[in-house]
Amino acid sequence: MEAKQNITLEQFQYLLARNEADYLKERALAVRQEHYGNDVFVRGLIEFTNYCRNNCYYCGIRRDNPNADRYRLSDEEIMECCHEGYRLGFRTFVLQGGEDGYFTDEKICRIVSSIKSSFPDCAVTLSIGEKTRESYKAFFDAGADRYLLRHETANEAHYQWLHPKELSLGIRKECLKHLKDIGYQVGAGFMVGSPGQTNETLYDDLQFLRELNPHMVGIGPFIPQHDTPFAAEKAGTVDMTVTLLSIIRLLLPRVLLPATTALGTVDPVGREKGLMAGANVVMPNLSPKRVREKYALYDKKICTGEEAAECIECLKNRVNKIGCNIVCDRGDYR
Numbered sequence: 001m002e003a004k005q006n007i008t009l010e011q012f013q014y015l016l017a018r019n020e021a022d023y024l025k026e027r028a029l030a031v032r033q034e035h036y037g038n039d040v041f042v043r044g045l046i047e048f049t050n051y052c053r054n055n056c057y058y059c060g061i062r063r064d065n066p067n068a069d070r071y072r073l074s075d076e077e078i079m080e081c082c083h084e085g086y087r088l089g090f091r092t093f094v095l096q097g098g099e100d101g102y103f104t105d106e107k108i109c110r111i112v113s114s115i116k117s118s119f120p121d122c123a124v125t126l127s128i129g130e131k132t133r134e135s136y137k138a139f140f141d142a143g144a145d146r147y148l149l150r151h152e153t154a155n156e157a158h159y160q161w162l163h164p165k166e167l168s169l170g171i172r173k174e175c176l177k178h179l180k181d182i183g184y185q186v187g188a189g190f191m192v193g194s195p196g197q198t199n200e201t202l203y204d205d206l207q208f209l210r211e212l213n214p215h216m217v218g219i220g221p222f223i224p225q226h227d228t229p230f231a232a233e234k235a236g237t238v239d240m241t242v243t244l245l246s247i248i249r250l251l252l253p254r255v256l257l258p259a260t261t262a263l264g265t266v267d268p269v270g271r272e273k274g275l276m277a278g279a280n281v282v283m284p285n286l287s288p289k290r291v292r293e294k295y296a297l298y299d300k301k302i303c304t305g306e307e308a309a310e311c312i313e314c315l316k317n318r319v320n321k322i323g324c325n326i327v328c329d330r331g332d333y334r
Contacts, residue, residue: 005210005250005251005252005253006210006251007206007247007251009199009200009203012199012202012203012206012247013199015243015247016199016243021239021242021243021246024243024246024247024250024277025242025246025276025277025278027246027250028245028246028247028249028250028277028278029276029277029278031249031250031253031278032249032257032278032279032280034253035253035254035334036280036334038323038324038325039280039324039325039327039331040275040280040281040282040319040324040325040326040327041092041256041280041281041282041327041329041331042089042090042092042281042282042283042284042312042315042326042327042328042331043090043092043093043094043125043258043281043282043283043284043331044081044082044085044088044090044092044093044094044283044284044286045094045096045261045283045284045285045286045287046073046078046081046082046085046093046094046095046096046286046287047096047097047285047287047291047292047295048072048073048077048078048095048096048097048103048287049071049072049073049097049098049100049102049103050068050069050070050071050097050098050291050294050295050296051070051072051097051098051100051102052097052098052099052100052129053098053099053100053101054098054099054129054163054164054167055164056162056163056164056167057162057163057164057195057228057229057230058162058191058194058195058222058224058225058228058230059225059228059297060225060227060228060296060297061098061295061296061297062228065227065228067227068227068294068296069294070294071291071294072100072102072103073287073288073291075107075110075111075114077288078095078111078115079114079115079118080288081093081286081287081288082115082118082119082122082286083118084286085286086119086122088312089312089328090122090286090328091119091121091122091123091328091329091330091331092122092123092124092125092146092330092331093115093119093122093123093124093125093286094125094126094127094148094283095111095112095124095125095126095127095128096127096128096148097127097128098128098129099128099129099130100128103128105131105135105138105139108126108128108138108139108142109138109139109141109142110142112124112126112139112142112143112144113142113143115143116142116143121330122330123145123146123330123331123332124143124144124145124146125144125145125146125147125148125187126139126144126146126147126148127147127148127149127187129149130149130171130172130175131175133178133182136175136178136179136182136184137182140182140183140184144184145184145185146184146185146186146187146215146216147179147184147185147186147187148187148189148216148218149172149175149176149179149186149187149188150187150188150189150190150191150218151169151172151173151176151188151189151190151205151208152172152190152191152194153169153190153194153197153201153204153205154169154173154190154201154204154205154207154208154209155200155201155204155205156169157196158194158196158197158198158201158204159172161195161196162194162195162196173208176188176212176214180212180214185215185216185256185332185333186212186214186215186216187214187215187216187217187218187256188208188209188212188214188216188217188218189216189217189218189219190205190219191219191220191221191222191236191262192219192220192221192222192236192237192240192241192244193221193222193234193235193236193237193240193241194222194236195222195230195233197222202244206247206248206251209248209251209252210251210252213252214252214255215255215256215333216255216256216257216258216281216333217248217252217255217256217257218258218260219241219244219245219248219260220236220241220260220261220262220263221235221236221237221238221240221241221262221263221266222235222236223235223236223262223265223266223300223301225296225297235266236266237266238263238266238267238270238273241263241270241274242273242274242277243277245257245259245274245277245278245279246277246278248278249277249278249279250278254333254334255333256280256281256331256333257274257278257279257280257281258274258279258281258282258283259271259272259273259274259275259279259281259282260274260283261283261285261301262301265300265301271318272318272319272321272322275319275322275324276322281331282315282319282326284311284312284315312326
């Protein structure tokens with residue numbers, strides 16, 4: 001891989017204090033165009049279970065939320081989502097869910113194998129949390145290509161602020177190392193504006209990303225969920241998220257960088273702003289309509305209309321208006 005760029009804490013603080021967002025966006029856009037042109041890759045998101053064994057303080061599907069309307073998709077429903085997505089032009093499917101013990105390694109391997117045998121020209125991404133190295137290897141051998149595992153924060157004290165004591169930043173980092181060693185295209189990431197976050201903790205995130213050198217980085221504004229301990233906390237901002245997208249593009253020039261659903265939730269044109277700051281991935285929702293609102297990680301999540309995969313034409317038009325093109329291929333890391 002090419003040499004990564006670096007930034008000092010002083011430079012980072014200077015850029016934020018001086019509000020150099022426009023300059024950063026201009027630079028980031030030029031770097032993205034150098035490596036990916038104006039291509040924007042689409043991933044079909046399938047949120048297949050909202051059961052979770054964890055109790056993260058920011059998450060609406062946390063174990064101890066009694067008001068979460070729980071569901072699990074069957075193998076048949078997951079395959080129906082893929083068939084519909086394939087028809088619409090999707091060539092990457094992202095299976096995302098809580099850490100749900102019902103979906104054993106054997107079940108995940110069976111689902112991945114089914115998707116790969118039905119759609120051999122497609123990539124399968126998993127986003128199902130912390131597992132053992134053996135589990136990750138089994139999923140990879142079954143055909144999984146990519147794995148998304150947000151580190152959430154690379155600062156130990158901040159990690160403890162966001163999570164109950166049974167969760168550990170060290171284990172999270174170890175999982176990401178295992179995934180890279182096995183051969184996945186790996187994604188990390190964090191929330192912008194989460195409770196307790198400072199410029200110093202954000203700088204730790206940037207340094208961790210530099211060290212990990214992932215293929216993908218997913219960041220989006222923190223949005224409170226009304227049934228969590230952080231219900232009354234302030235949401236993260238679009239402006240800060242967009243500035244960080246630009247900085248990440250400059251630090252990791254070839255990275256695949258989503259303009260996330262959370263960005264589109266806090267601002268109707270948030271995803272366009274992300275794309276104009278160096279992002280190059282969008283992830284419309286392929287989940288069955290009846291469950292979309294139940295995967296409530298945060299409040300007011302957009303889950304119909306142009307967020308929904310059925311409106312891919314609307315999305316293409318919006319992306320075209322800012323000079324980008326939706327590309328219907330696997331959209332691998334270059």
